[in-house]
Amino acid sequence: ETGVTQTPRHLVMGMTNKKSLKCEQHLGHNAMYWYKQSAKKPLELMFVYNFKEQTENNSVPSRFSPECPNSSHLFLHLHTLQPEDSALYLCASSQAGPNGEKLFFGSGTQLSVL
């Protein structure tokens, strides 16, 4: 148990659906992240939130819409996705400090877009 909980674990959706991924961290961290892991690719950073403020958007298409209502919760709203968006979506949190960032990941949501 890493202290970062993601739901749902699996999601199948059509291209016209709207769904949301949820992430909650119980570690008291001040930063939260969304990463995407596709087959045979590095983990790709999507969004970064520090103290509820978005500090990085890594050129992510607008069909992915993040929301961070507080430092413990992070959502990723999905709409009109494409089949190539099928991937494992990982949430992570961290507490910045002088020794660098150590990320704590959730178990991920395996997304399939049909």
Add this chain to the structure above:
Amino acid sequence: DQQVKQNSPSLSVQEGRISILNCDYTNSMFDYFLWYKKYPAEGPTFLISISSIKDKNEDGRFTVFLNKSAKHLSLHIVPSQPGDSAVYFCAVGFSGNTPLVFGKGTRLSVIA
């Protein structure tokens, strides 16, 4: 262009032997280096890290070596155990700053 490269997508090692996983990075300004381990259906978990002021960090069976001049990082696991079978991600970054940049991962299989 990839900033972090793990050129071996997979590695098989006999139980009890040493596993060596390699990672190369392009930006000499990176000063914080980490290894993460990922089992199927789970998120990556932190394994070991090293800062640029050191060239070696050891934690039990796991040792990370840093060669700054070569911009090369390696993870040694000895002795390897079947439970070490997983995907290992190299990650690099800047101390006290985000975000980490990850490699593609190397799938390690430890054969009993």
